[in-house]
Amino acid sequence: MRVCLTVAYDGTNYHGWQVQPNAITIESVLNQALSDLLKEEITVTGASRTDAGVHSLGNVAVFDTDTKIPAEKISYALNQRLPEDIVVQESKEVPSSFHPRHCNSRKTYEYRILNRTFRDPTKRLDTYFYHHNIDIDRMKKAAQYLVGEHDFKSFCSIHAVVETTVRTIYAIDVEREHDVIGIRITGNGFLYNMVRIIAGTLIQAGCGMIEPEDVKEILEAKDRSMAGPTAPACGLTMIGITFLD
Amino acid sequence: MRVCLTVAYDGTNYHGWQVQPNAITIESVLNQALSDLLKEEITVTGASRTDAGVHSLGNVAVFDTDTKIPAEKISYALNQRLPEDIVVQESKEVPSSFHPRHCNSRKTYEYRILNRTFRDPTKRLDTYFYHHNIDIDRMKKAAQYLVGEHDFKSFCSIHAVVETTVRTIYAIDVEREHDVIGIRITGNGFLYNMVRIIAGTLIQAGCGMIEPEDVKEILEAKDRSMAGPTAPACGLTMIGITFLD
Numbered sequence: 001m002r003v004c005l006t007v008a009y010d011g012t013n014y015h016g017w018q019v020q021p022n023a024i025t026i027e028s029v030l031n032q033a034l035s036d037l038l039k040e041e042i043t044v045t046g047a048s049r050t051d052a053g054v055h056s057l058g059n060v061a062v063f064d065t066d067t068k069i070p071a072e073k074i075s076y077a078l079n080q081r082l083p084e085d086i087v088v089q090e091s092k093e094v095p096s097s098f099h100p101r102h103c104n105s106r107k108t109y110e111y112r113i114l115n116r117t118f119r120d121p122t123k124r125l126d127t128y129f130y131h132h133n134i135d136i137d138r139m140k141k142a143a144q145y146l147v148g149e150h151d152f153k154s155f156c157s158i159h160a161v162v163e164t165t166v167r168t169i170y171a172i173d174v175e176r177e178h179d180v181i182g183i184r185i186t187g188n189g190f191l192y193n194m195v196r197i198i199a200g201t202l203i204q205a206g207c208g209m210i211e212p213e214d215v216k217e218i219l220e221a222k223d224r225s226m227a228g229p230t231a232p233a234c235g236l237t238m239i240g241i242t243f244l245d
Numbered sequence: 246m247r248v249c250l251t252v253a254y255d256g257t258n259y260h261g262w263q264v265q266p267n268a269i270t271i272e273s274v275l276n277q278a279l280s281d282l283l284k285e286e287i288t289v290t291g292a293s294r295t296d297a298g299v300h301s302l303g304n305v306a307v308f309d310t311d312t313k314i315p316a317e318k319i320s321y322a323l324n325q326r327l328p329e330d331i332v333v334q335e336s337k338e339v340p341s342s343f344h345p346r347h348c349n350s351r352k353t354y355e356y357r358i359l360n361r362t363f364r365d366p367t368k369r370l371d372t373y374f375y376h377h378n379i380d381i382d383r384m385k386k387a388a389q390y391l392v393g394e395h396d397f398k399s400f401c402s403i404h405a406v407v408e409t410t411v412r413t414i415y416a417i418d419v420e421r422e423h424d425v426i427g428i429r430i431t432g433n434g435f436l437y438n439m440v441r442i443i444a445g446t447l448i449q450a451g452c453g454m455i456e457p458e459d460v461k462e463i464l465e466a467k468d469r470s471m472a473g474p475t476a477p478a479c480g481l482t483m484i485g486i487t488f489l490d
Contacts, residue, residue, distance in 0.1 A: 075363070079364075088363070118320070119324075120253060121253050121254050121329065122255050122370075
């Protein structure tokens, strides 16, 4: 059967999702724990190959297995074998045709900025500390230029290899809760570093380094150097994925 | 001059506030960093000697120094020498008579419970994970019996050595924000483990193991064994102190 896992993790101590030699990754820890549990060699396929230091509340991974353990029980048994910074939230059987990257989906990410005078040590792992004043109304205004179907080449790492840089953003919400500003973005897919470059650009708009309207030009330029810096990985959390078909 | 520091920390990696042999504590790290910075032997006196694993956003510490560095600049210089899980939020000069434990004050603590089916790895350091259903209206009702001046002997560790177990609680607020329940308690002082025993007892009320009204009897019994368990340290954060004179 094919089993689908919803996986939450604190990415601080991992070199991202994807298996790589000589580095601990979320995928390699899952493969090892599943192979030990199910006594067969398991290789998971993830929906979102998050970068080093990026967190997740709802990444999705699938794998095939011959086990007799009911799919929905696997999460409980697997969590016993996982470190405390990786926790499977759900396991369920899915059709064998289901592939988490080859189907229509909506993904939601949140970028969190700690905006205050001094660092808060209790929030150091999952926020980006930025002490200059940020006006979130300016961020909201800037964000609206990004909603819709656009060529996001200006918001894509120059190291990315992709067929097309056109993506659709359904919504960007910017909210402040006390000293944390959250940028929540839902789209049909994201280019390499796209959410972090959007966050870096919205921060520039929020603190007056650029005008909110400049985002329109940045988008039209299709030039990475026009957009803001790539905001640090620690502020980014993959919130979840909705599969549409 | 006497300098007062407001100190925030993630207590996960420390054996509490107070200096002890062969263990790293918040106080010992501050003493070392201040002594290095000011080039004289500094010993701080803390307002709240938090336990191992307890966090703080606003603990207070004072020390005496002959330095010529302006008091309000010390925080910036000191933070350069502190690890990322201890951050001084403010430094200021205070009268030489000021002692953070020998004056009237109001202290506020928050106990955070992660109440959901599975653990959330991004909240593992500063919440207590409890997966049974909790009804916060029952917690609120139970909490009201504790407000006011009472003998809190039932809510004090049997290992505490104190002159009196009478304390005043000014307010207890219980709020749920998504899957985190926060119990925020303000009082004129707290006995050893008092907030954690209150949290453990309110959790019992919230999930139906005791009735909210039972808290009245527990209080009157003046017997530690009547109250609930001491909730784990990781859920507790010292929020701040207001000095009244």
